Amino acid sequence: MWGRTRRKAGTSVKAPGLALHGIRKRYASVTALHGIDLTLAAGESLAILGPNGAGKSTLLRVMAGLAHPTEGRVEYAGGKLDRRRVGYLGHSTLLYPALTARENLVFVGRLYGLRNPTARADQLLAEEGLESVAERRTGGFSRGMAQRLSIARARVHAPGLLLLDEPFTGLDEPAAQRLTDRLKDLTADGHGLVLATHAISRAARLAQSALILVGGAVQHRSSGGDLTEAGLQAAYAQALESAQ
Helix, strand or coil: CCCCCCECCCCCCCCCCEEEEEEEEEECCEEEEEEEEEEECCCCEEEEECCCCCCHHHHHHHHCCCCCCCEEEEEECCECCCHHHEEEECCCCCCCCCCEHHHHHHHHHHHCCECCHHHHHHHHHHHCCCHHHCCCEHHHCCHHHHHHHHHHHHHCCCCCEEEEECCCCCCCHHHHHHHHHHHHHHHHCCCEEEEECCCHHHHHHHCCEEEEEECCEEEEEEEHHHCCHHHHHHHHHHHHHHHC
16 A cells, blocks of 8 residues: 655655546435546646535545545546555544654655655655744644644655645644645646635635535536636635525
8 A cells, every 4th residue: 555665755756637437425324425527637736615514525535545435436547546646634633642743744754665754854844834843742733733734744755646625724824825835836846736625715826627516516617717716706606506
C-alpha cells in the first residue's frame, strides 16, 4: 500500500486523473450519493459545494479510496489508486496528540518512504508558520494550529492530487489567505485539487470547475467563464431552491 521506494523529501509525483462513473453510496436505508459522474483531468482543480449533509465528505472519501461505492466505479489514470500520489484531509486531524508537531510529520514521512522526512517536516512547518511550536505536543494545539498541521500532514509526501475537505475550518483570515495562495501555487505547478468547501469566494479563486451537491445529487456544474463568485452564489441559491 505505502510502497518501499525511497523518495527525496518534497519531490512530487505526477498528478493522477480520475473518473467517477455512476457512483452511488448507501448507508443502511440512507442514500448519500445518487449516481455521481465526473471526470478530473490530471492537474485539474475542482470545487465541490453544497449544504451540510449534501454528500461532499462522502464523495471525497470515495475519491480517496477510503469508502467503497455501493454502485459504480472509480478509475484512476494508470490503473488503481496509488496512495503515494494522493493527499487527503478529512474532518479529523489524524494527529497523534502525544507526539510533537515535527514528530507527527516525520512519522508520516517515514510511512511514505521519504529519504529525509525531517527536512520535509521542517519545510512544511515553515510554510504553515508553525516553526515556533515544532517541539510542542499536538494534544495542546488550538483548532487552527491543528488544522494547519493537518494540511501539512496531507502534503508530506508531495502528492500530485490533493483532496481537501473543508480545509479552511478553524483558520483565521491570515492563515486562510496563506492556504489559498499556496493552493494556487500548487495548481499552477500542475497539481490536481479537489476542494469540498462552504467558502464560495475561495472556491471561485481556486477551482477551474465546480459542482453543487444537494441531497447527494449534482444540481449544478460550472466551468470557465461561469466560475465567478457571483455566478456560483446565484447557482448555489438556485440549486437549493430546485432541490426543495
